[in-house]
Amino acid sequence: MSDMEQRTTQDIIAERHPFIEAWQMFRRNHAAMVALVVLSLIGFGAIFGPLVYPIDPFEMVWTPFSPPGVDGFILGTDYLGRDLLSAIIHGARVSILIGLSAAFMSVFIGVSVGAIAGFYRGWVEEVLMRITEFFQVLPTLLFSMVIVALFGSSLMMITFSIGIVSWTAVARITRSEYLRIRELEYVMASRASGSTDAKLIFKVILPNALPPIIVQAALMVGSAILFEAGLSFLGLTDPNVVSWGQVIGSNRQYILDAGYTVTIPGIAIFITVLCISLVGDGLNDALNPRLRQR
Amino acid sequence: MKVIENFLIRVAYAVILLTAVLILNFSMMHLAPGDVADTISQSMGGADKEILDQIRADYGLDRPFLIQLGSYIGNVLTFDLGYSFFYNTPVTELILQRLPATLLLVFTAQVLALIIGVMLGVISARRPNGLTSHFVTLLALFGYSAPVFWTGILLLIGFSLNVHWFPVAGMRDVTISGGFWVHFVDVARHLVLPVITLGSIFLALYSRLCRATMLEVLGSDYIRTAKAKGLHDRDVIYKHALKNSLSPVITLAGLQFSAVISGAVLVEAVFSWPGLGTLAFQSIIARDTPTILGILFFSALVVIVGNLLTDLVLRLIDPRIGTK
Numbered sequence A: 001m002s003d004m005e006q007r008t009t010q011d012i013i014a015e016r017h018p019f020i021e022a023w024q025m026f027r028r029n030h031a032a033m034v035a036l037v038v039l040s041l042i043g044f045g046a047i048f049g050p051l052v053y054p055i056d057p058f059e060m061v062w063t064p065f066s067p068p069g070v071d072g073f074i075l076g077t078d079y080l081g082r083d084l085l086s087a088i089i090h091g092a093r094v095s096i097l098i099g100l101s102a103a104f105m106s107v108f109i110g111v112s113v114g115a116i117a118g119f120y121r122g123w124v125e126e127v128l129m130r131i132t133e134f135f136q137v138l139p140t141l142l143f144s145m146v147i148v149a150l151f152g153s154s155l156m157m158i159t160f161s162i163g164i165v166s167w168t169a170v171a172r173i174t175r176s177e178y179l180r181i182r183e184l185e186y187v188m189a190s191r192a193s194g195s196t197d198a199k200l201i202f203k204v205i206l207p208n209a210l211p212p213i214i215v216q217a218a219l220m221v222g223s224a225i226l227f228e229a230g231l232s233f234l235g236l237t238d239p240n241v242v243s244w245g246q247v248i249g250s251n252r253q254y255i256l257d258a259g260y261t262v263t264i265p266g267i268a269i270f271i272t273v274l275c276i277s278l279v280g281d282g283l284n285d286a287l288n289p290r291l292r293q294r
Numbered sequence B: 001m002k003v004i005e006n007f008l009i010r011v012a013y014a015v016i017l018l019t020a021v022l023i024l025n026f027s028m029m030h031l032a033p034g035d036v037a038d039t040i041s042q043s044m045g046g047a048d049k050e051i052l053d054q055i056r057a058d059y060g061l062d063r064p065f066l067i068q069l070g071s072y073i074g075n076v077l078t079f080d081l082g083y084s085f086f087y088n089t090p091v092t093e094l095i096l097q098r099l100p101a102t103l104l105l106v107f108t109a110q111v112l113a114l115i116i117g118v119m120l121g122v123i124s125a126r127r128p129n130g131l132t133s134h135f136v137t138l139l140a141l142f143g144y145s146a147p148v149f150w151t152g153i154l155l156l157i158g159f160s161l162n163v164h165w166f167p168v169a170g171m172r173d174v175t176i177s178g179g180f181w182v183h184f185v186d187v188a189r190h191l192v193l194p195v196i197t198l199g200s201i202f203l204a205l206y207s208r209l210c211r212a213t214m215l216e217v218l219g220s221d222y223i224r225t226a227k228a229k230g231l232h233d234r235d236v237i238y239k240h241a242l243k244n245s246l247s248p249v250i251t252l253a254g255l256q257f258s259a260v261i262s263g264a265v266l267v268e269a270v271f272s273w274p275g276l277g278t279l280a281f282q283s284i285i286a287r288d289t290p291t292i293l294g295i296l297f298f299s300a301l302v303v304i305v306g307n308l309l310t311d312l313v314l315r316l317i318d319p320r321i322g323t324k
Helices: A002-016 A018-028 A030-052 A084-120 A122-137 A140-151 A155-165 A168-181 A185-192 A197-233 A244-254 A260-287 B002-031 B036-043 B049-058 B065-077 B091-126 B131-145 B148-162 B180-218 B221-228 B233-255 B257-271 B276-286 B289-317
Strands: none
Touching: A018 A030, A018 A260, A030 A084, A030 A260, A084 A122, A084 A155, A084 A168, A084 A197, A084 A244, A084 A260, A122 A168, A122 B002, A122 B289, A140 A155, A140 A197, A140 B002, A140 B257, A140 B276, A140 B289, A155 A197, A168 A197, A185 A197, A197 A244, A197 A260, A197 B131, A197 B148, A197 B257, A244 A260, A244 B148, A260 B131, A260 B148, B002 B065, B002 B289, B036 B049, B091 B131, B091 B180, B091 B233, B091 B257, B091 B276, B091 B289, B131 B180, B148 B180, B148 B257, B180 B233, B180 B257, B221 B233, B233 B257, B233 B289, B257 B276, B257 B289, B276 B289
16 A cells, blocks of 8 residues: 555656656657657768768769769769768768757857856856857857868867857856846755855756756757858868768859759758757747746 | 937947957967968968068068057058958958948848848737748748758759849849949849848748737737727737837847848858958958958948947837836
């Protein structure tokens, strides 16, 4: 009898765990679920694709401009006769890698700046928000182009150039969350019981500030992928790797003869970013309790 | 008076911000490996140390960093942005030649996106399950997810290469002669596809936000009062509701200037639009430092002036701002 009771209580606790609750909300959003499945497939293809489909994206394997489906080349060949499917698979690795790491970098900077500004307020906040504003007026793409052109086009530098100009939105969101949460009673209580600032910032406030930051982080991955595509479309990319934007950029003179060499990589970018934004919407619904009633 | 005072404070602050941008850009150029002398000597096919030193002395690169920075800022104050060794033209002149094309593209795209976005937002807020509303949702997804240069190329394939409705590249057709209106129509025809490409991203943003704020406003008490006193539906929407849902949209539009310029760089590359973006791209490839610095400065200037104008517009349409 008491065994039964204990189990039900545990079940209730398990059900109420915020992650499980969010997951249940997320599952109800069909578009987000489909997008999540598609994203997993893309990620899977990026990791294991080159093993299954071992053609080198740099090798000229067939006559140029062989249309999709002809001669066994599923997506055709580009202006140098390189296999397009292979370029898409290898490009996925670069796009996703840069998207994730640039988003991680901008979330890291943004959360640090926003948390310190919102927690300490006063002149600290003033200075940090001025710096944020400063980065907001920088023409982001031009600035990144200059960084990549001057300091070298390694993947690291490209990631850095995207991350350094993209963190301002995260900083503003984090700051306003910290400003709101730091006044709540449980934070006061924790402060009164002698918690250090570090503990308050990381352990007490951060978990409650996370939901909007997570949503923004998801969207950041999408915009970082678009950003990288723009840079590599302009040719500001690591010449030793294939990326989706770069395939579009290098084939762009030949759109009259072979529109597919530009259309297909674009579809790859479009679908990936679309799925990320749908997952972001799903996360927003799942993590934002105030919106749940709608 | 209070309004003017506030505005002056904002202007003073903008000047400080611009100076900070200058310092950052200049330091970045200084930190980068290689300098003007290296680039020039490379284009000559190599040079010995004596010539390199001579070039550095000519360009004042042998002076200490802070002196160089100081003299650069001093020159900028007199609108002297230096001399482009790649184009053999003063940078200010070079930029002023290209700026109108970019401004034309950017402002047409922004203004059209705002007007159409607000219209779509209002229509879809009135019928949340109507066709327009679904269109706005789709547009928002597309606008966020499609790379802007790809949209541009698709439009090119569709409307310039398959059916020859619009020109493929450039801003004007040099073979055309005639009066003002002939040229006006010519530029307008060149402008259509770039503006659609650039505007679509922002149209998506504005229409979605306008729908959201409009829905919120339409549910508020004062709208119910307005309806209850028997006002016509159209009056309620355009005279009462729209005024209050406009400010967030304009605020958002003001925040987009930096993104618009980024988009313009890509759109200009696709359509060979003779603006700042193309100039930036060429000078970055050529490592033409004075021109790069000048363009970074001017685009920050455009963003800051854009922000100031947005602020002014907001104060005009919403008197509550600025009295605080």
